[in-house]
Amino acid sequence: MIVSGICYLPRSSKRQNASIQFLPSDRIRLVSEQEQHEWLLSELTLSEPLGSVPRKVIFPDGTQFIADDQRVLDGWLWSGKGSWLNRVEQNTPMIAASLAAIVVVCVLLFSHGVPWLTGALVRVMPEQVSHAVGEHVLATLDDHLLEPTALSRSQQVAINTRFEQVVIALPSLSVQPRLIFRRWGNGPNAIALSDGTVIVFDSLVELAETPEQLDSVILHELGHIQHQHVMKSLVRSTLLSAAVAVMTGESTGLIDVFSGVGVFLVTQGYSRDAEEEADQFAAEQMLHLHGSVAPMQQMYELLKATAGEGDLPQWLSTHPKLEERIKVIAQ
Ligand SMILES: [Zn+2]
Structure with missing residues (x-):
């Protein structure tokens, strides 16, 4: 040759x-x-x-x-x-296939790797972290967004007593939940914090026509607590920011995530999957406690009717197709 x-x-x-x-x-x-x-x-x-x-x-x-x-x-x-790389260099279809493979790997990493790592980190994370984050978020919200409740003492006691009975009937949660009341000008809503705190806004209490309807929203928030959605959202955002920081050499993203944690919860919300998990939890517990999901459907209808499209509670507005959600609950 x-x-x-x-x-x-x-x-x-x-x-x-x-x-x-x-x-x-x-x-x-x-x-x-x-x-x-x-x-x-x-x-x-x-x-x-x-x-x-x-x-x-x-x-x-x-x-x-x-x-x-x-x-x-x-x-x-x-x-x-031979060197694989050199053969690839001369082979355009293989280059395209390699690029496609890289894209697939990246997509899988983000769709499966990040959730897996998030779940693993949240599982091993000491409870003190969830508590510290919860306290920090509540303090931030109280400083900037929320006002003391205007509900009467007896109303608060009645709802809290009911809450304790509901919690006793639930499967044991990863953290001990508690219920607190606040006033917020942004439409009827409730928020779960990572330390197990459920904040119910006065407007939600006023909107609910029956205690069972209020239960359904509280159970939805307890679903977020049960599935540790708050910490998962936070860890996932931190991981993604860290990934971006590593790729771009820009580290301020990490600091933003940590310092903006309170605002993050209110503005970013949960993923669609997380909302469905919380709905699922609430629907199951409504059946268990009350033998029916009808109060939950009624509550969602009330929320939909009360709020203008623009200020639906964030956990509802993340789902444009509320009707679908109501149908799913009814199954
Ligand atoms: Zn939710």
Whole structure:
């Protein structure tokens, strides 16, 4: 097998016609216009082809050889002990396939890897973290958004007594829940915090026509607590920010996530899956406690009717198709 081409001798820019010949026992012979040399294949260096610059075979004495037909040379050099990458470089369909594979890996990493890592981190995270985050968020909300409740003492006691009975009837939660009341000008709503606190807004209490209807929203929030959605959202955001920080070398994203934790909860909300899990939990417990999901449907209808499209509670507004959600609960 002989590959023809040109060569440059050491310390010379003059090109010469040359050829290389592959010999038995992994030896190679270079024949130029002036001379002839033999080397072991293992002594050669190969430069990577770069765009229109062809691959060079560099011999130990500095002689450089460039084949007339790169593919013939590469076919020879890489057959048997070939480099995968070099074969890929010459194969456009394989490049496309490799890129597609990289995209698939990235998508899988984000769709499965991040949730898996999130779940694992939340599971091993000490309870003190959930408590510290919960307290911090409540303090932030109290400073910026919420006002003390205007509900009467007896109303608060009645709802809290009922809450305690509901909690006793539930499967044991990962944290001990508690119920507190606040006033918020942003429409009827309730919020769960990572430490097990459920904040019920006065407007929600006023909107509910029966205690069972109020139970359904509280159970929805307890569903978020049961599934540790708050910490999962926080950890997931932190992981994504960390990933972005690693990729871009920008670290302020991490600090933003930590400092903006209170606002994050109110503005970002949970994923669709998390809302469905919370609904599922609430629907199951409504059946268990009251033998019916009708109060939950009624409550969602009330919320929908009361709130203008713009200020639906965030846990409802994350689902444009509220009717679908109501149907799912009814099943
Ligand atoms: Zn929710």
